[in-house]
Amino acid sequence: MKKIAAAVLFFTGSLGTVLGQQDSVMLDNIYRVSFEQGKAYENLHYLTKHIGNRIAGSEKAEQAVTWSKSLMDAMAFDKVYLQDVDVPYWDRGAPEVAYLQRTKEPLQVLALGGSVATAKGGLTAEVLEVELLSELRQHGDAVRGKIVFVNKPWDESMVETGVAYGLNSSQRSRGPAEAAKLGAVAYLFRSLSSSIADDYPHTGGTRYVAGIDSIPAIAISAVSAQKLSAALKEDAHSQVFLQNTSAWKGSVKTHNLIAEWRGSEHPDEIITIGGHIDSWDVGEGAHDNGTGTMGTLDAIRTLMALGYKPKHTIRLVFYMNEENGVHGAVKYGESAKARSEKMVAAIESDAGGFAPRGFDIKASAAAVAWIQQQWKPLFEQKFWVSRFLQGSPGVDSGVWGEHFPRTVMFNFRPDPHRYFDIHHTAKDVFEAVDRRELQSGVAALASLLYLVDQQVDQIKQ
Template sequence: MKGIFAVLLCGASCVCQGQTYPDSVMMERIYATSFVDGEAYKNLRYLTKEIGHRIAGSPQAGEAVQWSRSLMQELPFDRVYLQDVKVPYWERGAKEEAFILPTREPLKVLALGGSVATPAGGLEAEVIEVELLSELRRYGDAVAGKIVFVNKPWDESIVETGVAYGLNSSQRSRGPAEAAKLGAVAYLFRSLSSSPDDDFPHTGGTRYVKGIDSIPALAISAVAANRLSEVLKENPKTRIHIKNASRWNGMVDTHNVIAEWTGSEKPDEIITIGGHIDSWDVGEGAHDNGTGTMGTLDAIRTLMKLGYKPKHTIRLVFYMNEENGVHGATRYGEAARDKKERLVAAIESDAGGFAPRGFDIKSSAEKVAWIQQHWKPLFEQKFWVSRFFAGSPGVDSGVWGQHFPNTMMFNFRPDPHRYFDIHHTDKDVFEAVDRRELQSGVAALASLLYLLDQQIDEIGQK
């Protein structure tokens, strides 16, 4: 190991002295540095274990902002600053409860993010179970006074779990308003979990619609959903009890955390890289999105350690409030638009810290083809990274990208198999992250950043 390090240090100093290497050699150096000397895992441990989960507006989110800034200040960035953002602060309050009546058999539930509270003593009602919200219509007036229970099982047959998630996530966000329109008193939503045996409830954002009553909205674990469904088949008049004490605390001042590494040739052309620093208020926000923030930071640190000097300005952004409002990315986009910044490319990491598989690319078909031809071969065989397909940007880039339709965007794609087992649950903890997988992702991000900085002008000609 010592031997390898000596080579790396030599490499770094050689780059400093203006020597250049073939891309493949630079990438070998990046990977070796990340695996041997990476700090993403160590930093993730601090973020998850010392700060913990950090919903936007919370004291923990504030602590994450200050600590992230101090991390960035320790590195040779040219500028580190906070960008003011106002976010809505939603607080869960006392632990939710739900049980079947009259046996009081418990059901594992978790309020959906943004839910209003039940009355202090909870509420009791009969339940109407459907797979799809569209089925509610046929119940007509019978919905009034009841709890609507949307129990659509995850489509296990789909390899890419993000696609299966997307098939059903709109029922989570639209559900409370659609149920309330028909007079429902609460909304119960089968958790979006890729594991059929999962007894953890998965939270996630929901929303209300002006002019329609806001009713309490809870996620129920897959196992509890199956159980409740079974009970309802035996007795459709079964009543259940639910209690939830969450509340809105109004708008709170907080920040995006930003660091800039000024380009030596085109300082006004900016490559944005980052992910969201907030999380849901369960687990530790490890894969969502501790790995995305600590990973992108470590990708830049890796290039710095190798003595790299960027041609374009590289800007690291930790967005606030992706989970329940996206106010951080909105603010970033508006500020950049007002300053007429030249945001030439963007990389986002917000799909977990599993083994890196590639990047979805939002760009013209010609540019995607150019990347497949020139960059994929650098990654594919040796580094096990092979996905360079056209696709959508991450949530935060997508939001600010509305003002920058021509920015080439890269959405980091780690392996998708395990993500939606732990997503938005108490299972999303540091221990669910593997160091080699995380640092392999750091190296993939650093390699892409390097290639973009070196060759983006060449792609731009296409």
């Protein structure tokens, strides 16, 4: 390819233009093959409908690994293997029950991941509502014996929903310990939903602190939160009944799934691409993160279908346990470090399967500026992919990347508007994913993977 480019350069006088044209043709081909031959959607259908949700440590999570491995085994990878990972297994138990004690009006709730159970038969207590955990202290002794209810509405004006989520997610993780410190008997947290009209509770991780009582930690839907808040305005002594039976069930041996496509020029230099295979235990784990796993797999399948030969080794990783522990990414990073591997770049998909908008990039400002100049125009006009900004990597890459601070990392960014309407809920099902949007994302991922493989030397930190 280089020789041809040099010959044409003699006539055109511009190597950059010629390479840009070759890349542009390649991207056209990638998009065509992705839409015409893509299998991400049908694979997602199998994962969501035949396996379903798959919390780390569950049989279904392991089933998802075994089935995904069979997909990879049938492709032209040089090596497909499992990496042992031990994960703590949390089980939700029976469906949660919550209602306003006086009227028996039901409240839509889900235990937060990691929550302990209420006492057998549930608990009934008065409720103390605050918007911010920081307000709790000023209530002093009034917290004792109460259910602390953190009711912070989502900031709908933020189009960047990931930032809106981040503004409030620490209240989910820190809340139970903060409330327990002051003698609360349970923690009720308004779901991190981007829609105020949402009556689905959203689960998500929380944590306890050694030495502080572990109290039940439960998410309440946005609509039920408004209902409860209204009841408290009417009667400040309103009581709520809560019951959940969730528990930690010890450690389970499970796996990361890894497939390698060997590089023809730099086989010891690795480009990692992938996402987490586990999901929360509600819905079907479709957008989070069936689209990320089936999408990255399909991006590689697209390049293989085009007869592409990678220069660097492309390593597809399906991480286990991103949702409630990140043990898979920790293990991946430690093993890679122990082998002193050369991790030149990483791509992660874990923000849903909506229409692709671009990538956040963990790289030097100069490298990002170069990408904006050289790669962005290839995506922007035809494919509506235009976000190439300096930013944070995905959760899994971020964790293993601590051992590899110089690795350039790309975090796939689909349209963010509706992701947090369905994130970690019973609504995250196959039907919430659109085939065209998903395959467009596959094409964007395959295009980026191709460009990184071809030109990573230009953006190395």
